Amino acid sequence: MREIVARQLKDVSTRDAFCFSVRCAECGGVWMSRIAAFSKAGTTPASEGKRIVFGALYQKERERARNAAIRQAMESFNCCPICGRLVCNRCFLICEDLDMCVRCAVRLNEHGAPVLPPLAEAVK
Amino acid sequence: MSRIKEIVRLTAQIKTQSVSMQRRLLLYWFSMLLAIGAVLVLILSVAGVFSNESEKAHDSLQLQLNNAKLEISQHMESLEAYGIALSEQISREIDTTLTANGLTVDDLNDNPELLLTLQKNLLPRLHTALQLSQCSGAYLVLNATTNTQSDKASHSATGLYLRYANQQTTGAAKQDVTFFRGIPEVGRAERLELHNRWNLEFDTDLFPGYYAWMQTEVGRLADACCWTERFRLTDTWEDVRLLCVPIKDNTGKVCGLCGLELSSLYCYLSYPEMDSSFGPMITVLAPLRNGSLYLSKGMTGSADSTFLAEAETLSVRQERYFNVYSNGSDSYIGLDCEVGIRGADGNDLTLAVMIPESTFDASRTSGRVLLICCSLALAALTLCLSVFLSKRFVQPILQTIQAIRSEKVSDGAETGISELDELMALVCSKTNEKLLQNDHALPPNIEELFQTFAERAKTLSSAERAILQYYIDGHEITEIPELAFISIHTVKKHNSNIYQKLGISSRDELMLYIDIFRRLGRLNELTEPVRE
Numbered sequence A: 001m002r003e004i005v006a007r008q009l010k011d012v013s014t015r016d017a018f019c020f021s022v023r024c025a026e027c028g029g030v031w032m033s034r035i036a037a038f039s040k041a042g043t044t045p046a047s048e049g050k051r052i053v054f055g056a057l058y059q060k061e062r063e064r065a066r067n068a069a070i071r072q073a074m075e076s077f078n079c080c081p082i083c084g085r086l087v088c089n090r091c092f093l094i095c096e097d098l099d100m101c102v103r104c105a106v107r108l109n110e111h112g113a114p115v116l117p118p119l120a121e122a123v124k
Numbered sequence B: 001m002s003r004i005k006e007i008v009r010l011t012a013q014i015k016t017q018s019v020s021m022q023r024r025l026l027l028y029w030f031s032m033l034l035a036i037g038a039v040l041v042l043i044l045s046v047a048g049v050f051s052n053e054s055e056k057a058h059d060s061l062q063l064q065l066n067n068a069k070l071e072i073s074q075h076m077e078s079l080e081a082y083g084i085a086l087s088e089q090i091s092r093e094i095d096t097t098l099t100a101n102g103l104t105v106d107d108l109n110d111n112p113e114l115l116l117t118l119q120k121n122l123l124p125r126l127h128t129a130l131q132l133s134q135c136s137g138a139y140l141v142l143n144a145t146t147n148t149q150s151d152k153a154s155h156s157a158t159g160l161y162l163r164y165a166n167q168q169t170t171g172a173a174k175q176d177v178t179f180f181r182g183i184p185e186v187g188r189a190e191r192l193e194l195h196n197r198w199n200l201e202f203d204t205d206l207f208p209g210y211y212a213w214m215q216t217e218v219g220r221l222a223d224a225c226c227w228t229e230r231f232r233l234t235d236t237w238e239d240v241r242l243l244c245v246p247i248k249d250n251t252g253k254v255c256g257l258c259g260l261e262l263s264s265l266y267c268y269l270s271y272p273e274m275d276s277s278f279g280p281m282i283t284v285l286a287p288l289r290n291g292s293l294y295l296s297k298g299m300t301g302s303a304d305s306t307f308l309a310e311a312e313t314l315s316v317r318q319e320r321y322f323n324v325y326s327n328g329s330d331s332y333i334g335l336d337c338e339v340g341i342r343g344a345d346g347n348d349l350t351l352a353v354m355i356p357e358s359t360f361d362a363s364r365t366s367g368r369v370l371l372i373c374c375s376l377a378l379a380a381l382t383l384c385l386s387v388f389l390s391k392r393f394v395q396p397i398l399q400t401i402q403a404i405r406s407e408k409v410s411d412g413a414e415t416g417i418s419e420l421d422e423l424m425a426l427v428c429s430k431t432n433e434k435l436l437q438n439d440h441a442l443p444p445n446i447e448e449l450f451q452t453f454a455e456r457a458k459t460l461s462s463a464e465r466a467i468l469q470y471y472i473d474g475h476e477i478t479e480i481p482e483l484a485f486i487s488i489h490t491v492k493k494h495n496s497n498i499y500q501k502l503g504i505s506s507r508d509e510l511m512l513y514i515d516i517f518r519r520l521g522r523l524n525e526l527t528e529p530v531r532e
Helices: A002-008 A048-074 A102-107 A119-123 B002-016 B021-047 B053-101 B112-132 B184-189 B210-214 B264-270 B357-405 B418-438 B444-457 B462-472 B480-484 B488-502 B507-519
Strands: A020-023 A030-032 A077-079 A086-088 A092-095 A112-114 B137-142 B156-164 B177-181 B193-199 B239-248 B254-263 B274-276 B279-286 B292-294 B313-318 B323-326 B331-342 B348-356
Touching: A002 A020, A002 A048, A002 A077, A002 A086, A020 A048, A092 A102, A092 B488, B021 B357, B021 B418, B053 B112, B053 B137, B053 B239, B053 B254, B053 B274, B053 B279, B053 B331, B053 B348, B053 B357, B112 B137, B112 B156, B112 B184, B112 B254, B137 B177, B137 B239, B156 B254, B177 B184, B184 B193, B210 B254, B254 B264, B279 B292, B279 B331, B279 B357, B323 B348, B331 B357, B348 B357, B357 B418, B444 B488, B444 B507, B462 B480, B462 B488, B462 B507, B480 B488, B488 B507
Parallel strands: B177 B193
Antiparallel strands: A020 A030, A077 A086, A092 A112, B137 B156, B137 B254, B156 B177, B239 B254, B274 B279, B279 B348, B292 B313, B313 B323, B323 B331, B331 B348
């Protein structure tokens, strides 16, 4: 599961903050990880040496943020056992025999309840 | 005391320790092999394979034969040396006496005065020879007689013969000498006692080849000297062998004989029987012809412990380790060899060392009996050990079978055999399981509760049952998303459905039910899919 999510994770980080996104294969909704600021954001390196140090620090903090994003995404995405796509909780149905994504449920004529209610219902 | 207590405690501890069946079996087979070996030794002992008594007897006989040969050879050589020396002295004395009177040896016949003078001159030399050499007598015979007109003149010859009155093998200088043959005035002059069977002259028939000898010339005296066969001394009860050394006159012809005497009694005392582990060893010096040992013509050492008679002829049969000498009724084992002592017939005498076969057989039998007894005891001991070990081996198995039959298997029971202990433990656990299954007589209300729970579990969907299976397998809720490729929310959603359907409110409650169902061996009631 971790590898599946890691493969789908897209880096949308800037120079000052780290953020990763995963796109639901069914609804196309984009999930964004919690933004984590770079510890040296807004600081200009005083020397070439500092710039190298900041660069290494940036990579280290980015990796840490990426791992955190994977953990967060794993709470919101499911891997459909039929089509193998990574779909969000709203597009994943809890069915009688086997949980699956909405599209597979329609195709296989299976019925089930989504893990999370559709966004419209949730707003209501 | 404390150390002894410690040892006792350790011994008790060792006794209670479990030993593997394999080790016990090995021990048993080892004892069986020992027993088989002991029985084999017993059989071979009875068959006499291990008996090397004959070889030992051969070694003893060979040793004694070598010793006796050395001793007798030295003795005989010294006697021959004294005999030759005596002969040379006598030849010189005769030559001196006769030359002084202008006479020859033939002039000694019918001349008592001259014979008296000659014997008086010769007696001290004879006496000295007797005292110096290890013998029982000394003699000299001259080919002349006092009275040629006598009836016995043809086989009568003048001479001197001194003998010891009392036979001893040691201290010869102190022994009494008797005057056996010779002119009595000569003996009286030297204060010698006349022998009770005294005679004036010798009977020349006693000397083998006497007449032929008197007609020939001899070269070296050492080549000419020989021993007579054993013969009975005239008018006495004694048998003797005489060393014959020719006496040469000034022309080189033989004019008489001289020599030393070995009586049977002297030999008897000189060569005592030797004790050995196989019986008394007898020394015999006799001619061996055509496979027979003629004791009647030889000399025998003392043989008090046997029935060996001096007049016997023993047939000789060669065997592997020794010869067997038999006279028809009694047998002797022994070894023989030639000692280079020439007899009158030109053949060498044979030295034999013998042991009565009866004592040898008794010794051999006793040795074999001892060996048989030892191997029998060993066989019995090892067989007893085998029986004991087999009983010790089988007893715990029988006890275990009995315990299993009577279903009195207890958890802490120890048989002393590790494999059986494991078997007992297995049977015990199985029995307990069975008892638990059979005796799961839970109180009716509890049973109803679990029955209801199991019924409710049947209402779970396949997906929910899959999640439940993860819990049964011992996984935590946080592990399930990773395993099932679903989000934690999905798991929680399933959880809420599972709780609702099973009528429980927490995961702890769920795990409690799962644990109890597991203990009761009824987990399958929760996980089995519903058959429609």
